[in-house]
Amino acid sequence: MANVLAFSETRLGELRRAGLETVTAARQVADATGGQVHAVLVGAPGVAQHAAKLAAHGADVVLVMEHDAFTHYNPEAVTATLAARLGSGYRAAFFAASAMGHDLVARVAAKMKLAYASDVTEFTLSGDSVAVAHPGYTNKIVQRFVLKATPALISLRAGAVLPAESAKAGTVETLTPAVEPASVRVKVTLTEKAAGGKIDLGEAPVIVAGGRGLKEAANFALVEALAAAFGNAAVGATRAVTDDGWRPHSDQIGQTGRLVSPDLYVACGISGAIQHLAGMRTSKTIVAINKDKEAPIFKAADYGIVGDVMEVLPVLTEAVKAARAGA
Amino acid sequence: MSDFDGYAAEVAIQITEKLGAGEVTVISLGPDVVQESLRKALSMGAHRAVQLKHDAPVSDGLAIASALAAELKDGGYDLVMCGRMAVDTQNRSVGIFIAELLGLPVISAISQLNVEGGLVKARRELEGAYELIECPLPAVVTIDEGIARARYPSLKGIMAAKKKPLDVKPAQLGAVTYALEKMELPAERAAGRIIGEGKDAVPELVRLLKEEAKVL
Numbered sequence: 001m002a003n004v005l006a007f008s009e010t011r012l013g014e015l016r017r018a019g020l021e022t023v024t025a026a027r028q029v030a031d032a033t034g035g036q037v038h039a040v041l042v043g044a045p046g047v048a049q050h051a052a053k054l055a056a057h058g059a060d061v062v063l064v065m066e067h068d069a070f071t072h073y074n075p076e077a078v079t080a081t082l083a084a085r086l087g088s089g090y091r092a093a094f095f096a097a098s099a100m101g102h103d104l105v106a107r108v109a110a111k112m113k114l115a116y117a118s119d120v121t122e123f124t125l126s127g128d129s130v131a132v133a134h135p136g137y138t139n140k141i142v143q144r145f146v147l148k149a150t151p152a153l154i155s156l157r158a159g160a161v162l163p164a165e166s167a168k169a170g171t172v173e174t175l176t177p178a179v180e181p182a183s184v185r186v187k188v189t190l191t192e193k194a195a196g197g198k199i200d201l202g203e204a205p206v207i208v209a210g211g212r213g214l215k216e217a218a219n220f221a222l223v224e225a226l227a228a229a230f231g232n233a234a235v236g237a238t239r240a241v242t243d244d245g246w247r248p249h250s251d252q253i254g255q256t257g258r259l260v261s262p263d264l265y266v267a268c269g270i271s272g273a274i275q276h277l278a279g280m281r282t283s284k285t286i287v288a289i290n291k292d293k294e295a296p297i298f299k300a301a302d303y304g305i306v307g308d309v310m311e312v313l314p315v316l317t318e319a320v321k322a323a324r325a326g327a
Numbered sequence: 328m329s330d331f332d333g334y335a336a337e338v339a340i341q342i343t344e345k346l347g348a349g350e351v352t353v354i355s356l357g358p359d360v361v362q363e364s365l366r367k368a369l370s371m372g373a374h375r376a377v378q379l380k381h382d383a384p385v386s387d388g389l390a391i392a393s394a395l396a397a398e399l400k401d402g403g404y405d406l407v408m409c410g411r412m413a414v415d416t417q418n419r420s421v422g423i424f425i426a427e428l429l430g431l432p433v434i435s436a437i438s439q440l441n442v443e444g445g446l447v448k449a450r451r452e453l454e455g456a457y458e459l460i461e462c463p464l465p466a467v468v469t470i471d472e473g474i475a476r477a478r479y480p481s482l483k484g485i486m487a488a489k490k491k492p493l494d495v496k497p498a499q500l501g502a503v504t505y506a507l508e509k510m511e512l513p514a515e516r517a518a519g520r521i522i523g524e525g526k527d528a529v530p531e532l533v534r535l536l537k538e539e540a541k542v543l
Contacts, residue, residue, distance in 0.1 A: 011456065073458065076432075099453040103435045106388075106420045110427030115389045115505035118418045136417050136510070143416070144508045145386070185432035190459040200455030206542070242472075249438060249473030250452045255414070256330045256472050264542040281516065285540040287532065288519075298521060303535055307525035315526040319533045323543050 002091035003035040005151070007082070007104065008054055009096050010043045012071075012191055015050040017203060018096030018156075020057050020163035025094045025156055027058030027166050029125060035091060036060040037168065040175065042078055044071040048172060055170020057163055062172050069181035072188035073100055075107055080178040083111035090151040092125065097155040098202075105155045116153035117145060121160045125152070139259055139278040158202050159261060194250065201253065204234035206264045209253055209280070211238040213269020213290060213309050217246035222313040223268055229320040236260065238276050254279035269309040272297025289313070328364035331410025333477030335470040338440060339408050340372040340478075350374040352404070356394055356498050358382045369488035370480035376491065379498035386507050388420030393501030395421065396428035406447070407467040411436045416507075422469035432462035438473035 006026035008019030026037045039059035041047050043066060051062040065081060086093055086108065093108070095101040097119040109116035117123070121142075122133040130152040136143040147154075194200075201207060208230070210223040220235070227233035237247040239254055253260055255275040265283035269290060270276060277300055280286070288301035289312050298304040305312055328336070336353060343349040353368040355361040356379040365376035379394050399407065407429075409422035419435070426433030432447075437460075439450035448461045449468060480488070522531050536543040 011453070099436060099451060102419050103423070103451075106423035106435070107427070107433075109389070109420065110392075110424045113389065115387050116420065117505070118420065131508070134417065135513070137415050140513075141510045142513050143386075143510050146506055146508050148504045186434060186460060186462040188458045188460050191453075191456060192458070193456045198455060202454045243476070250457070252472060264536070264540070282513070285536070285542055286516075286519070287536070293521065298519065300516060301519040302517075302540065303532055304519060304521040305523060305525070305528045305532060306521055307528070312526050312529065315529045316532065319529050320543065323533050323537060 002033070002089055004029045004033075004037055005082075005086060005090050005093040006037060006039045006059070007093065007095045007101070008039050008041050008050070009098060009100055010041065010047055010050065011100075012193075013043055013047060015053060016096070016098070017163065018098050018101065018158060019050075020053070021156060021158070021161050022094040022096055023054050023057045023059050024164045024166075025123075025161040026092070027164075028161070029092055030058075030060075033091060033125070038063055038090075040082065041065070042070050044068055051170055051172050056165050056167050058166040058168050059170045060168045062170050063175040064172055065175040065177060067177065067181045072191050074181055074184060074188065075103055076184040076186050077177050077179050077181040078104060079107040079111055081175060082108050084178045085175065086112065086151050092130070092152040092154060095153070095155045097157045101155050105153055109153050114149040114151075114153060115147060116149070116155070117147050118155050119157050120154050121157050123154060130154070135259070139255075139281070199232065199234045201234045201236055201251070201258050201260050204232060205262055206230045206233035206266070207236050207253070207260055207262045207280075207283070208233050208266045208268065209236035209238070209270060210241060210268045210309075211270035211276075212240050213271070214241075215310075217244075219310065220246060222310065222317070226266065226268075226313055226317045226320065229317045229324070231324065238270055238273070267297050267301065268313060270297050271295045272300055289316075328367050328477070329410055329414045330477075331412065331414070331470055332364070334472075334475050335408040335410050336368040336371055336373060337475040337477045338470060339406070341475065342406070342442060344372070349405075352377065354379065354395060354398060356381055356391055362493065365493055366488050367480060369491045369493070370484040371478055372484060374491065376493040378493065378495045380495055381498035381500060384507075385500060385503065386416045386418070387501075387503040387505040388418045389424050389505075390501040390503045392421045392424030392428060394498040396425050397499045398496070399425065399429060402465070405464045406442065407431070407465075409467070409469045411469045411471045419469075422467055426467035429467070431465055431467050433467040433469070434460050434462055435469045436471040437468050438471045440468065440474060
C-alpha cells in the first residue's frame with residue numbers, strides 16, 4: 001500500500017506536459033498496488049494553481065512548495081526536500097527524462113544513496129524490484145535492467161506514458177523546504193525561452209530537419225518554411241550543420257544531441273549517418289528527401305523522394321499548405 | 328574515448344592553457360582497454376592519468392561513482408569534469424553521484440563554462456530554453472554538446488604522452504543494485520520505399536501522408 005510520488009515539472013510558472021506524464025505513470029502504479037499518488041509542484045508563489053490539473057490526471061494529494069527562491073530551478077533545495085520526503089516511505093517516484101528531470105532524479109538518488117533508472121520507456125513493478133527498459137548504445141539497443149531499490153527512482157522518457165485523465169481528490173498540502181531555499185550553493189540566475197517561442201524538438205508532433213544537402217545556412221529558410229506550413233513543427237539539424245554554425249547546438253538531433261520521436265520526421269538533405277539515425281529512428285513516420293538514391297537515410301525512411309531539396313522543398317511546402325487548408 | 332569525455336578533457340586542458348598553470352588528471356574506470364582513452368587525453372595535453380582497473384562491465388552509476396570518489400577524496404583539485412553521460416548505458420548519473428559523495432556542488436549537462444573569481448558560471452540547454460547557473464569552487468560539472476570539440480593530438484603530443492605517468496590501481500566499487508539483464512535490438516522499421524524523383528513526387532507524398540500515415 002505504499003504511495004507513489006510524481007514530480008510535476010514547471011518552468012517559469014507553467015506546468016509542462018512532462019509533469020502530467022509523471023502523474024499518469026504514478027497513477028498506473030498506484031492503481032496496481034493500491035497506494036496513493038502524491039504529485040509535487042514547486043515554483044514561485046502561485047504555482048499551486050496547477051493542482052487542479054494534477055488532480056484531474058490522478059493525483060490524490062498535491063504537495064505544493066512555493067517560494068521566491070523557486071522562481072528558477074533550485075536543485076539543492078528541491079533535492080533535499082524530496083529526499084527527506086521519499087525517506088518516509090514511498091514505493092516509487094517518477095521524474096521526467098528532461099534536462100531538469102535528469103538532473104533532479106540523479107541528485108535525489110545520490111542524496112538517498114540509491115541507484116535509479118534513467119530515460120525509461122517501459123517499467124514493471126514486482127515485489128521489491130522493478131524491471132525497466134531504456135535505450136542504450138546511442139539508442140541502437142534496448143537495454144533491460146532490474147532495479148532493486150526502494151523507492152524505485154525512475155525518469156520517464158517523453159511520450160513513454162501519455163497524459164491520461166483519472167480524476168482524484170488532489171488535496172493540496174504544503175511541502176516545507178528541508179533547507180533554506182535562498183542559501184544554497186548551486187543557483188540558477190536566469191531561465192530564458194529560446195527566441196521566437198519555438199516549439200521544442202522534444203514536444204513537436206512534426207520535425208523538419210536539414211543537413212549538409214542544403215549547401216548553406218541561408219537555405220535553412222526552406223526548412224523553416226516547410227515547418228511553418230505544418231504549423232506544429234520544430235526545426236532540427238544534423239551535427240555537421242550545427243558544427244558549422246548554421247544552426248545552434250540545441251537544434252542538433254542524433255547520438256550526442258537530442259533524441260526525438262515525433263509523429264512525422266522530414267529529413268531534408270540528410271544522408272543518414274548512423275549517429276543521426278540514432279536520434280530519430282523511433283519517429284513514427286519518416287520522410288527523406290535527398291539527391292543521392294544510395295543515401296542510408298532511405299533505408300530508415302517510410303517515404304523517400306530522390307531529388308534536390310532546393311527544388312522539392314518549395315513545392316512540398318505549398319502542397320502541405322494546400323492540404324492543411326483543405327482539411 | 329566517448330565524445331562527451333573528449334569535450335571534458337578538452338575544456339580542462341583549455342583552462343590550464345589559459346591560466347598557464349594547473350594540471351589536468353584524467354581518470355577512467357574499466358579494463359585495460361581504457362588506457363587507450365587515457366593515452367589519448369595525455370596526448371591532447373593532460374598531465375597525468377589514473378586507471379581504476381575493473382574488468383567486468385558495470386552499469387550501476389552509484390557503484391562506479393563510489394570508486395571514483397574514493398580516488399578523489401583527498402582533494403587537490405578545483406574542478407572535476409565528467410561527460411554528460413556514458414554513451415553505452417546512457418544513465419547520466421556518475422558526475423552527480425561523485426559530487427554528492429564528495430560533498431561538492433554540481434552542475435550537470437553544461438554547454439558553456441566560465442571559471443572566474445572562485446565561481447563556476449555555466450549554461451545548460453533546456454527543452455526550448457536555457458538557464459544560467461553558478462556555484463562556488465571546488466565543484467563538479469558534467470559536459471554536454473556545444474562547449475568544445477576534442478582536439479586532434481599532435482605528433483609532439485603523442486610522443487610526449489608516452490612519458491607521462493599512467494597509474495593503475497584496483498577499483499573499489501560499491502554495491503551493485505542496478506544490473507543489466509539483457510539487451511535486444513529495437514523493433515525493426517518496415518522497409519521504406521522511394522516514391523519518386525524530384526518535385527513531381529510531391530503530390531504522391533502528400534497523399535500518402537494524408538491517407539496512409541495520417542499525419543496531415
